[in-house]
Amino acid sequence: MAGQMMTGAEILLESLVAEGVEVVFGYGGGAVLPIYDALYQQDRIRHILVRHEQGAAHAAEGYARSTGKPGVLLVTSGPGATNTVTGLTDALMDSIPIICLTGQVPTHLIGNDAFQEADTVGITRPCTKHNYLLKDIKDVALKVREAFFVATHGRPGPVVIDLPKNITMGEAEYIRPMAVGHKTYRPIVKGKLEDVREAVQMIAAAKKPIFYTGGGVINSGPAASQLLRELAHLTGFPVTSTLMGLGAFPASDKQFVGMLGMHGTYEANMAMHDCDLMVCIGARFDDRITGKLDAFSPESKKIHIDIDPSSINKTIPVDLGIVGDVGHVLEDLIKIWKSETQRPDADALKAWWAIIDKWREKDSLAFETSDKMIMPQQAIQLLYEHTKDLDTYITTDVGQHQMWAAQHYKFEKPNRLMTSGGLGTMGYGLPSAIGVQIAHPDSTVVCITGEASFMMNIQELSTAVQHGAGVKILLLNNHYQGMVRQWQEMLHGGRLAESEMTGMPDFVKTAEAFGMVGMRAEKPSELEDVIKAMLAEDGPVIAEIETDKTIGCYPMIPSGSAHNEMLFGPRESKATKISAEGMTMV
Amino acid sequence: MGGEWAANKMNRPVTQLDQTEQRHTLAVLVDNEAGVLARVIGLFSGRGYNIESLTVAEVDAAVNRSRISIVTSGTPQVIAQIKAQLERLIPVHAVADLTVEGPSVEREMALVKVNAIGDKRVESLRIADIFRARVVDATSESFVFEMTGATDKINAFLDLMVPLGMVDVSRTGVAAITRGPNPM
Ligand SMILES: Cc1ncc(C[n+]2csc(CCOP(=O)(O)OP(=O)(O)O)c2C)c(N)n1
Ligand SMILES: [Mg+2]
Numbered sequence: 001m002a003g004q005m006m007t008g009a010e011i012l013l014e015s016l017v018a019e020g021v022e023v024v025f026g027y028g029g030g031a032v033l034p035i036y037d038a039l040y041q042q043d044r045i046r047h048i049l050v051r052h053e054q055g056a057a058h059a060a061e062g063y064a065r066s067t068g069k070p071g072v073l074l075v076t077s078g079p080g081a082t083n084t085v086t087g088l089t090d091a092l093m094d095s096i097p098i099i100c101l102t103g104q105v106p107t108h109l110i111g112n113d114a115f116q117e118a119d120t121v122g123i124t125r126p127c128t129k130h131n132y133l134l135k136d137i138k139d140v141a142l143k144v145r146e147a148f149f150v151a152t153h154g155r156p157g158p159v160v161i162d163l164p165k166n167i168t169m170g171e172a173e174y175i176r177p178m179a180v181g182h183k184t185y186r187p188i189v190k191g192k193l194e195d196v197r198e199a200v201q202m203i204a205a206a207k208k209p210i211f212y213t214g215g216g217v218i219n220s221g222p223a224a225s226q227l228l229r230e231l232a233h234l235t236g237f238p239v240t241s242t243l244m245g246l247g248a249f250p251a252s253d254k255q256f257v258g259m260l261g262m263h264g265t266y267e268a269n270m271a272m273h274d275c276d277l278m279v280c281i282g283a284r285f286d287d288r289i290t291g292k293l294d295a296f297s298p299e300s301k302k303i304h305i306d307i308d309p310s311s312i313n314k315t316i317p318v319d320l321g322i323v324g325d326v327g328h329v330l331e332d333l334i335k336i337w338k339s340e341t342q343r344p345d346a347d348a349l350k351a352w353w354a355i356i357d358k359w360r361e362k363d364s365l366a367f368e369t370s371d372k373m374i375m376p377q378q379a380i381q382l383l384y385e386h387t388k389d390l391d392t393y394i395t396t397d398v399g400q401h402q403m404w405a406a407q408h409y410k411f412e413k414p415n416r417l418m419t420s421g422g423l424g425t426m427g428y429g430l431p432s433a434i435g436v437q438i439a440h441p442d443s444t445v446v447c448i449t450g451e452a453s454f455m456m457n458i459q460e461l462s463t464a465v466q467h468g469a470g471v472k473i474l475l476l477n478n479h480y481q482g483m484v485r486q487w488q489e490m491l492h493g494g495r496l497a498e499s500e501m502t503g504m505p506d507f508v509k510t511a512e513a514f515g516m517v518g519m520r521a522e523k524p525s526e527l528e529d530v531i532k533a534m535l536a537e538d539g540p541v542i543a544e545i546e547t548d549k550t551i552g553c554y555p556m557i558p559s560g561s562a563h564n565e566m567l568f569g570p571r572e573s574k575a576t577k578i579s580a581e582g583m584t585m586v
Numbered sequence: 587m588g589g590e591w592a593a594n595k596m597n598r599p600v601t602q603l604d605q606t607e608q609r610h611t612l613a614v615l616v617d618n619e620a621g622v623l624a625r626v627i628g629l630f631s632g633r634g635y636n637i638e639s640l641t642v643a644e645v646d647a648a649v650n651r652s653r654i655s656i657v658t659s660g661t662p663q664v665i666a667q668i669k670a671q672l673e674r675l676i677p678v679h680a681v682a683d684l685t686v687e688g689p690s691v692e693r694e695m696a697l698v699k700v701n702a703i704g705d706k707r708v709e710s711l712r713i714a715d716i717f718r719a720r721v722v723d724a725t726s727e728s729f730v731f732e733m734t735g736a737t738d739k740i741n742a743f744l745d746l747m748v749p750l751g752m753v754d755v756s757r758t759g760v761a762a763i764t765r766g767p768n769p770m
Pocket of ligand 1: 397398399400401402424425426427449450451452453454476478480481482483484
């Protein structure tokens with residue numbers, strides 16, 4: 001069948017439409033002019049002009065994580081491409097499917113240090129799941145197909161397609177590629193049944209079990225979250241979650257023991273430490289989770305379900321690894337569970353819950369309030385109260401406020417928390433919120449940020465205003481890079497080197513200067529009204545909350561310590577001697 | 587043996603970590619496309635794995651397939667990680683750990699330049715003969731020997747050639763294949 005003659009740019013857009021792309025976040029330049037010209041002449045794909053290419057990458061991430069569909073960004077060669085590197089790395093670490101289209105100098109100039117030439121595939125090779133440099137216009141449709149397949153199958157991740165200008169300006173026949181996504185890449189999605197059967201037996205024999213769940217449950221799709229709930233209810237086991245997994249299991253469920261890890265709850269970390277069976281579902285034993293490796297859950301048998309074989313036995317040796325997609329594996333596991341008769345010892349489980357409930361009584365997330373200063377946790381709790389009945393999406397930046405958001409906002413559904421977990425990228429919050437709001441124009445999207453993080457991509461306020469993205473920015477201003485300050489107090493004798501944020505703008509006036517609404521709460525008595533007023537606005541808002549400057553984020557497992565060595569407040573934290581090894585940890 | 591769980595049983599490790607480092611030869615089948623070698627090498631440098639030797643060449647032009655042989659070393663856990671990380675690369679089709687997957691043959695080729703006259707010249711020829719090395723170039727004061735063999739055999743040959751006037755050597759690195767009728 002003869003196809004229609006099109007330019008490379010038109011073939012590109014046609015291929016994007018074929019993948020179901022509706023929105024592209026981007027920024028133009030010489031090398032992508034043909035693509036922008038083609039965009040201009042069509043109306044099937046909406047373009048969101050950002051203010052910095054890093055913003056486009058995080059917006060695409062927010063779009064992807066909140067919809068389950070891949071996010072797309074389009075940037076020019078050279079600086080446009082290099083500006084995306086942080087976003088690509090962020091997406092790689094958190095397994096977020098995004099497609100980054102980069103312009104490139106024409107093929108005959110590649111390697112000549114041409115104007116705005118950068119070795120984009122070279123630079124992005126270690127920060128993408130895969131990347132392509134297209135040198136033949138006939139490859140465009142096929143490679144776009146492949147790129148989307150690679151980004152969204154197996155463990156998701158970012159894919160770069162580098163497009164030289166002579167390719168996008170050239171002409172060729174557009175032939176829609178066949179359905180096959182990739183000639184050889186076929187990730188395993190179904191776990192080996194004999195392994196799943198063995199897992200069922202281990203679960204049935206457990207006396208002190210825990211489900212340790214992560215972002216893989218969310219990446220697997222909404223069905224996986226449903227299956228997790230079913231499995232948890234069938235077994236009656238406690239469930240904990242990583243930062244990336246929050247929402248896959250409802251925070252309000254009695255079986256949820258809270259987030260685990262460095263700033264997780266006492267009950268979650270103690271249960272991890274003391275359990276006799278750990279079932280890791282779509283998580284990866286990150287160092288924020290495990291703490292000191294050789295003291296990590298010493299007595300337990302471990303099952304690890306993951307779609308990425310390289311995650312299994314990477315840092316923690318497990319007794320049973322099941323390679324497969326969480327949704328598929330849980331489905332089989334539940335089926336087999338229902339057909340078997342062996343059940344966990346009910347008395348043992350009851351005794352285990354009694355121990356967990358004792359840990360819960362410690363109320364490790366409790367904090368003191370004052371009538372003079374707003375405590376940041378209070379702001380998040382109030383935000384939760386006022387948004388829990390709305391259709392709400394939360395994004396965060398990185399620092400103490402991120403951990404408080406994770407601790408105090410109760411996520412009930414998957415895909416509702418967008419946060420930079422693996423890379424810990426300050427500046428992620430605002431652009432990702434814009435991406436979420438573009439995908440869900442009628443939902444409430446709140447970016448919980450700190451004043452230092454916010455400044456890292458503050459230019460994106462202009463993007464929000466231009467595109468009518470009514471994001472609500474809850475800015476917890478403690479006048480410090482709070483998390484850095486906390487570590488300096490704990491590890492570096494309280495010498496607060498360069499962590500105080502001075503010379504900062506007036507954020508209310510900043511909002512107004514950008515053409516949006518600004519408001520501020522300085523006293524606890526003003527907090528609730530400001531949060532209500534923020535949520536009542538249609539358009540974008542900055543709500544600056546002046547919070548206590550000095551408090552630390554607790555509980556905390558200091559780096560290099562074990563799960564049962566948690567600190568609950570600053571006093572203990574001063575008394576603790578951090579090991580030399582712990583000091584070198586990040 | 588530590589290598590055991592590095593083989594197909596990567597999801598069944600010994601819980602006790604084996605800390606002994608072992609040399610492993612991996613065979614990797616890849617699409618012969620731009621950048622594939624950079625991906626493999628970048629993986630090793632980025633994750634801090636050793637490369638003792640690496641060879642690559644196209645083995646099936648019809649399907650654009652190349653074969654990379656890598657000699658690396660590490661604990662069983664590290665070797666299993668290397669294998670799993672290689673398998674994650676999109677253009678990689680298959681990875682075999684030849685050291686644990688049954689018997690295999692390993693060969694390397696070296697070109698060795700020896701500048702010698704008189705007794706040393708005669709002695710170098712004698713030793714080359716013992717090692718079944720061939721003379722591929724000769725002048726009145728030099729030889730270039732071509733020698734093929736296992737790595738340690740080539741090492742032994744070079745050790746003997748150094749005092750006889752070895753001035754240059756070029757080695758291919760290891761090529762390896764399993765014994766018996768089955769392909770990789
Ligand atoms: C791009 C980037 N640079 C530096 C850091 C290191 N870092 C982690 S948290 C933090 C401070 C964040 O301050 P703020 O946004 O005000 O949040 P707070 O901790 O005060 O709530 C810094 C500098 C980082 N995570 N990301
Ligand atoms: Mg701050």
